[in-house]
Amino acid sequence: MNMGRCFTALIIVLSLGVTNMMAKSLREHSSKGKHPVLILARDGRSDYTIVISNDASPTERHAANELRNFLEQICGARLPIVTDEQSVSGPMICVGWSRAVQRLDVNVDLASLGKEGFIIKTVPPHLIIVGGRLRGTMYGCYTFLEDYLGCRWFTPDCTRIPKLRTIKLPSINRRYVPPLEYRATDYPNSRDPDWAVRNKVNGHLPPIDEQRGGHVTYYPFVHTFNALIPPQEFFEDHPEYFSLVRGERLRDRTQLCLTNPEVIQLGIERLREWIRSHPDVMIFSVSQNDWHNYCECTRCSALAEYEGSQSGPIIHYVNALADAIRDEYPDKAIDTLAYTYSRKPPKHVRPRPNVIVRLCSIECCFSHPLESCPVNASFVRDIKGWSKVCNRLYIWDYVINYAHSIMPHPNLYVLKPNINFFIRHGVKGIYEEANYFSKGGEFAELRTWIMAKVLWDPSYDTDKAIDEFLEAYYEEAAKPIRRYINLIHKVVRENSNLHMHIWSPPTSGYLSPRIIKQAVKLFDEAERLVRHKPKILHRVQVARLPIMYVQIMRASPKYRRVGDKFVPMGYEQLKQLTDQFERIARKEGVARVREARSGVLNQWLAQVRKPMKELHILTLRNGRLIVEIIPERGGRIYRIYDRVWRRQILRVASPNDPLYPGTGGYEEYSEGEYRTPGWEETFAVEKHTERAVTLSAKLRNGLQLQRHIEVHPERPIIHIRSTLMNVTDRTISACLRVHAEFRLAPIQRTIVKLLRHSGRWVTKKLTFRRDETERQIFLREDDIPAGSWMVVDTKTGLAVVNDFSTSQVGQCLLNWCRKPHRVNLELYSPQVQLKPGQKISIDHSYTLMRVGKL
Structure with missing residues (x-):
């Protein structure tokens, strides 16, 4: 050779x-x-x-x-x-x-x-x-x-x-x-069938026809429990088919009751229908929906406990379906996920030979190779465990930032070691999930090239792949862009403590002002070198969008407080940068800047331009408290100040936070999930007095959120009544969530106390495991406080007591963070289907007191 x-x-x-x-x-x-x-x-x-x-x-x-x-x-x-x-x-x-x-x-x-x-x-x-x-x-x-x-x-x-x-x-x-039978990514630029076959990408997205050899086909692709046994078809007559969570069978955001014999039989029948209607498909997905809420019934819980993981019930279920179609359809495979709550392999059951398990790396750090980063230790244990029990192990890997897909994500040098790590542990197929939802992702074409080369030939040199691509794609601008790539990767490659996840913010440590300043100079040079080549110049400008994105996200929240207003700073510079970003992005065909619904380009542009307007502060006060509210930022309570203790009660965001002052403090959501509609809309002021205000907003999901905030005439008490109402002519799924962030003291001297139904108060210490920066606990059923819980500064005895009606609350969330020493006491209403005109409410209050008074 x-x-x-x-x-x-x-x-x-x-x-x-x-x-x-x-x-x-x-x-x-x-x-x-x-x-x-x-x-x-x-x-x-x-x-x-x-x-x-x-x-x-x-x-x-x-x-x-x-x-x-x-x-x-x-x-x-x-x-x-x-x-x-x-x-x-x-x-x-x-x-x-x-x-x-x-x-x-x-x-x-x-x-x-x-x-x-x-x-x-x-x-x-x-x-x-x-x-x-x-x-x-x-x-x-x-x-x-x-x-x-x-x-x-x-x-x-x-x-x-x-x-x-x-x-x-x-x-x-x-x-x-080739060592991998399935090699896939999903960038829009990777879907041209000729490009795909010439670079040996055989995944499910490129429309590769028979003369080009076809490709690995899926139906459906993923998160298919609801497609297999649709709740809208079966829940009304058979709620027992669906997951039991906290004593209630769920219709919305549900999983399947996987040990129910009828669910097994229905799954087999529906799977056979899928195969008959899609005879050319190779792989059929039977996989958990993209949320938690696994079934907690007696049989499912016992099986999960026996297997030591929630993957146990899933593999038992998928095996039953695989056995049923094995002889009739020997060329078909059943695919399922090892994802979030099911990532850990089971102790006893083994996937059948016609079962593919797709292990997902969503929680991992991607600034360092998976195998060498301590943050990824549990994932390494899980892949080693799966490799011992599964003969067709696939990987669902993540290669971009899903919260900020147009932002520097320096992972080019971990792609190869991670792919090789997967192959060494018996992996047969890899799906590199990327910016599937839009053109214009950060270095989309370059990252696609590197992945294609290494998925086919794991020995392909990363530097070689980068250099040959840059020279062809950026021509004379290749050298400054190469220096830029080296610049942003050097920071994470040389710092083992600088971890990068798929939702890292624009304030991440590897994007220091010094790095951004140097990057701007390099892109200025790159643009100058190709200024007479419009096509290449546009490519360089698209490569520059991530730096512009960071500049915008860091510049957009620059407010200065002047009296009862927040006044924007640097308006003209921000406007010029945003207009330039929009011009390039629209020419490139950018549809979104993040995966979430709020990432639609038009919506994001409106959001970043929104801070260019003055924000008004409404103040409520009594002799003890000052409460400040920003109607144009979700009607949030921005600040609670205790005049006696001379203490801020809520976590007030830093002026350097990209969303300041539209983050921190007290905000509410309308769909249960973090920052669903309600947290950022402009609220109208219906009534305002010295001690009370009533706000309302029509949310983009069709619900109306009204909030009444009132301080006690004399005592340090704030009462809040929030109501979600369906003002449309259709049924809407809703869950009112109260998200309050407190910062009374350094986290190491902060505790939380919960009132039990026995009348006894119990203490929860806010500890962290090694390398953890944040923890959370959901409190459900009997664990929900009996209408009262509090956060306490153990040194001073200052406490904030949150009292609420248990009839209005379906669950609570206790969340705490090492920095910025934050403690969240969060309330959730039950998840409901609001018919037109129906409403749900949460009434609750915050009282400042000394713990000794209990």
């Missing part, structure tokens, strides 16, 4: 960067050491004929045509294509298995190559490229063009096809079978 010289040739190609020198370098390379054994073309002419089998597969015929077309582009000669039934007098390029290959007496073990493996071999004067009929021969042709002739297909609109009037080849004897 002469791979060393082949890769040397490509490195030379990359360093020269012009087609004439590229041709010269390849000619020199092929003649070093010993004479070339094949001359495919000389001075733009060729004596070679491409030979395929008379019964060649559609993919093999396509491969022969692709090889001919690219050879013509390279050297100018158009080779004829004939079948093995025709006589050929001159040298041959045999594409796929044929009688011509047999006559050359070449030993090819086709079975060992599988669907996608191949051999490339010189049998002077002939060249054979033979592989699996489905995709192997085609992949062999593209590999030959890449590794021996220097072709690259970086993006659908950026390729490198060298010009070589003469093509000389050394002796070649190469065999390759």
Whole structure:
């Protein structure tokens, strides 16, 4: 195998960067050491004929045509294509298995190559490229063009096809079978079928037709419990089919009762329907919905306890479905997830051979390789556990920031080590989830290129992939962009304590003002170098969007308080930056800047421009308290100040926070999940007195939220009544959530006390496990406080007591954070279906007192 010289040739190609020198370098390379054994073309002419089998597969015929077309582009000669039934007098390029290959007496073990493996071999004067009929021969042709002739297909609109009037080849004897059977990502730029097959991406999204070998197909793709047994179809008559949570069968945001025999039988029937209606699909997903709420019934709980994980009931259930279709459909596989609450492998049950488990890395740190980062220790344990019990283990990996998809996410140097780590632990397929929801993601094309190369060949060098891509895609601007990549990656690569997750904020440590300032200079240089090339200039500007995004997110909340207003600072500079961002983003076709609904470009632009207006502060007061409210920021209580203790009671956000002053303090949500509608809307002031205010807002989900806040005439008590009302003509799922953030003292001297139904107060210490920065506990059923709980400063005895009606509260959440020493006491109403005109409310109060008075 002469791979060393082949890769040397490509490195030379990359360093020269012009087609004439590229041709010269390849000619020199092929003649070093010993004479070339094949001359495919000389001075733009060729004596070679491409030979395929008379019964060649559609993919093999396509491969022969692709090889001919690219050879013509390279050297100018158009080779004829004939079948093995025709006589050929001159040298041959045999594409796929044929009688011509047999006559050359070449030993090819086709079975060992599988669907996608191949051999490339010189049998002077002939060249054979033979592989699996489905995709192997085609992949062999593209590999030959890449590794021996220097072709690259970086993006659908950026390729490198060298010009070589003469093509000389050394002796070649190469065999390759890819280690992964499923190689997928989802960037919009990765979905062109020609780009996908040329880069050996065979995932579910590119519409790859039969002549290009098809692709791995899923139906449905993921989170399918509701599709398998729809609540809208079965819940009314059979609530027992769905998860029992805190003593109640859930219709909304539910999972399945996986131990119910009828649920098993229904699942089998629906699975058979899916297979019959989608006969070409290879993999059928039977997987948990994208939320928690697993079933807590006696049988499900007992099985989960026996297996030591919630994956136990899932694998038992999926095995039952897999057994039922195994004999009838031996070529089909059932896919399920090991995700969040089901990530830990079961102790006893083993997935059936026709079951695929997709292990998800959503909680991990992605600034460092998974295997070496202490934050990822539990994930490493889980993949090792699954690798011992599952013979078809897939990975669902995450490669972008989902809260800020247009923001620097320096993970390019962890892609390769993570993929290799997966493969070493028996993984057979990898889905690299990326910016599937929009064009214009941070380095979308470059990251796609690196992933494609390493998914196919795990030894592919990251620096090589970066350099060859930058040179082709950014041309003269490649060098400053390379320095920028080095700049942002150096910070995380050299700091083992700087962790990056998929929701890291624009204030992350690796995006210091110094880094941003240097990045701006590098992009100024890059733009200057290609200022006369509009197409390349636009690419450079798109690459700059992440830095602009950080600048905007950090600049947009710059408020200065002046009396009873927040006055925006740096308006003109922010406006200019935002307008420039919008112009580039719209030209690129950016639809969203984050995965969540609030990430729609128009909505985000409105939000970041929103701080350009003055914000008014409403003040309530008595002799003890000052309560400040910002109607234009979700009607939030921004500040509670105790005049006696001279103490801020709520956590007041730092002016450097990107959302300041629209974050921290007290806010409410209308759908239960964090920052669902209600927290950021502008509230109208219906009535305002010295001690009370009534606010209301029409939310984007169709609900109306009204809030009445009132301070006691004399005592340090604040009463709040909030009401959600459905003002539409349709039923809306709703859950009123009170989100209050307190900061009485450093977290190490803060405790929480809860009133039990026995009348006894119990103390909860706010501790952290190693490396934890935040913890939370949901309190449900008997664990819900008996109408009262408090946060206490143990040094001073100052306490804030939250009293509420237990009839209005379905669960509570206690959340605490090491920095900024925050404690949340959160109340949730029950999740309800509000019909038109219906409403739900929460009445509660906050009282300041000394603990000793209890």
